[in-house]
Amino acid sequence: MELLNTLVEKGLRRELPTREEALAVLATSDDDLLDVVAAAGRVRRKWFGRRVKLNYLVNLKSGLCPEDCSYCSQRLGSKAEILKYTWLKPEEASRAAAAGVAGGAKRVCLVASGRGPTDRDVDRVSETISAIKEQNEGVEVCACLGLLTDGQAGRLREAGADAYNHNLNTSEATYGDICTTHDFGDRVETVKQAQAAGMSACSGLIAGMGESDADLVDVVFALRELDPDSVPVNFLIPFEGTPLAKEWNLTPQRALRILAMTRFVCPDVEVRLAGGREVHLRSMQPLALHLVNSLFLGDYLTSEGQAGKDDLAMIADAGFEVEGTDTTTLPEHRVPGGTCGDGGCGDGGAGGCHGAAEVPEQAAASGDAPSDEVRRGLVAVRRRGAGTELPPNA
Ligand code: SF4
Numbered sequence: 001m002e003l004l005n006t007l008v009e010k011g012l013r014r015e016l017p018t019r020e021e022a023l024a025v026l027a028t029s030d031d032d033l034l035d036v037v038a039a040a041g042r043v044r045r046k047w048f049g050r051r052v053k054l055n056y057l058v059n060l061k062s063g064l065c066p067e068d069c070s071y072c073s074q075r076l077g078s079k080a081e082i083l084k085y086t087w088l089k090p091e092e093a094s095r096a097a098a099a100g101v102a103g104g105a106k107r108v109c110l111v112a113s114g115r116g117p118t119d120r121d122v123d124r125v126s127e128t129i130s131a132i133k134e135q136n137e138g139v140e141v142c143a144c145l146g147l148l149t150d151g152q153a154g155r156l157r158e159a160g161a162d163a164y165n166h167n168l169n170t171s172e173a174t175y176g177d178i179c180t181t182h183d184f185g186d187r188v189e190t191v192k193q194a195q196a197a198g199m200s201a202c203s204g205l206i207a208g209m210g211e212s213d214a215d216l217v218d219v220v221f222a223l224r225e226l227d228p229d230s231v232p233v234n235f236l237i238p239f240e241g242t243p244l245a246k247e248w249n250l251t252p253q254r255a256l257r258i259l260a261m262t263r264f265v266c267p268d269v270e271v272r273l274a275g276g277r278e279v280h281l282r283s284m285q286p287l288a289l290h291l292v293n294s295l296f297l298g299d300y301l302t303s304e305g306q307a308g309k310d311d312l313a314m315i316a317d318a319g320f321e322v323e324g325t326d327t328t329t330l331p332e333h334r335v336p337g338g339t340c341g342d343g344g345c346g347d348g349g350a351g352g353c354h355g356a357a358e359v360p361e362q363a364a365a366s367g368d369a370p371s372d373e374v375r376r377g378l379v380a381v382r383r384r385g386a387g388t389e390l391p392p393n394a
Pocket of ligand 1: 065068072
């Protein structure tokens with residue numbers, strides 16, 4: 001297919017596809033799906049080989065958020081029966097992080113619900129970062145605390161945070177449909193603050209919220225412009241008790257096309273398979289490894305993921321390898337001090353907190369797809385790990 005040849009050539013050169021080309025990936029047929037995966041897989045292997053980076057979420061503070069992000073089980077007015085607790089102590093967070101590291105995670109992602117941290121919260125998280133780094137040599141720590149105010153990014157960096165996550169989630173044009181308490185520009189500003197403070201930026205999207213193909217392409221192009229080092233791609237987990245509980249719009253094929261499009265637009269960036277993979281990709285998860293070079297191990301913030309040992313087995317069975325701490329995730333040209341100085345995502349310039357479907361008419365065409373009831377049964381509220389007495393999944 002001419003489109004795929006063009007996209008592979010561009011991806012190998014880190015050249016930005018056109019919007020039309022990105023849209024055309026989303027419009028490919030199921031008959032062409034394996035060709036799309038194979039083409040994007042060539043780009044993935046060029047920049048990341050067969051390595052898979054594992055990341056581990058620790059939910060430092062769960063639920064009771066004053067913001068109204070409609071996809072989020074922790075939102076204002078959420079009726080979802082999730083765990084609710086206030087800040088974990090540094091040693092509690094460190095214990096949870098250690099379980100993830102023991103399970104193979106290279107990065108620990110410290111997440112807290114809320115609009116953004118107070119300065120006291122930044123102090124707490126700084127203590128937690130110190131505890132985790134003392135007890136887990138070589139681990140990367142990413143903070144995800146919401147919107148930052150002046151000076152907070154610098155303080156987190158000084159405390160040892162390697163990265164900061166704040167997702168754009170959806171297109172600027174539709175942002176107001178999913179949240180009214182902050183806007184797209186607020187999110188962009190926080191990602192820029194993290195970058196300016198010297199942290200590696202992590203920013204991604206959530207697919208399956210009823211958005212159009214154009215919205216998906218818009219948000220991925222906006223991410224490319226922002227040039228994060230990692231781009232988590234979440235697939236909406238439609239939690240009962242949230243406004244998007246009925247948005248069961250994705251098919252595994254649609255999810256794979258979204259991941260392939262993201263890879264073509266951000267060829268040399270860590271594209272991370274994030275929340276919702278088990279629910280929406282289901283038995284097709286191994287194919288996604290040809291597109292992403294990173295995923296979350298174990299559980300999510302408020303829902304349970306596949307058992308950590310099953311993640312490891314899936315990676316090995318599919319012929320991939322877990323990336324060790326002795327390997328740099330990003331290609332040399334994206335690493336500060338690397339020999340190729342021409343910049344970031346291609347032309348130089350990525351359910352849960354703050355960030356972590358196919359359109360309905362396409363979903364309707366999949367006559368044999370599991371019913372909504374069956375898919376709802378795949379969503380399990382997290383009842384183990386951080387904030388509980390039970391051991392974490394890692
Ligand atoms: S995504 Fe973050 S800011 Fe939005 S409701 Fe959830 S916890 Fe609050």
